[in-house]
Amino acid sequence: MVRYSEFFMVALAGISTGLYSLYVAHQVLNGLTSKLIAWIIVSASIVLSGFGLYLGRFIRFNSWDIFTHPFYLARKSFHELQNPLAMKITLVFTLVVMVLYISILILIPNRYASVKNVA
Template structure:
């Protein structure tokens, strides 16, 4: 009987993954309907963006699994860096609303629902991955560091979204084109107030991500046991210490 509570995190994760898969399938199904009715492969790029949104979720689970099994710290850092690098791809789909109304062939409300389904799925993947990483960091370094990492990741995520949408960099450009990426970053840092649009975008996107994460965190309090178990905590509701 003592092993039963330990299985709950696995069941919860399987259920969560199934839910996110269902959202992804529903989004792709909407896209398939549009392509079938219109006869043109418009908005196919959303499937690639959704695939990229899954990467931080999978990496977050890897971080939790390595931590849970007592794996080497360098591997944790490597997985954590990969997770942070790909994290902006998840909420990035929110910016795909700029394509709304630019591609004809379907009612505007349908395209809004289509993009919204992909954007919601991507945001859910990103926030869920951050919840897992947050708990792992908190378990290792304390609550304050956990929140600093969570908030800092969201702020960097907002910058990453800007770099992806406007200068058109990708996550892998950190390895394949670091000089161009660094040049743009240094140019912005040299005159931080010289681009009012960047400032507005960064503030608004950061606020949106922070508010979304706070809501997800509050809702996730009810799932604190399963998620905490990923980070090595074994508290079970109703069990005396």
């Protein structure tokens, strides 16, 4: 029997870990570049993540396809960029991840802002 609470807990742990690692990468980028460039890089990675979520969920690509079928993956990905449904779903995924990330930024106290070596 499937216990959905276990799936929920594992999914929540995965989302939390991903958002926190994005937070750490953002802090490192803030130390290496200007805040604007750091936000541009983080935002671009969130948009690419949204498209990656679309490719995995609807086109059914997996992580190993970049090694086993790289040219087919690239061709199919560029083809999907012309699909209006793909762009809408990517936008929704991007907005969800961005809202979750901004929520994490609000929830994590900024007491370590003066520390030079965050990572």
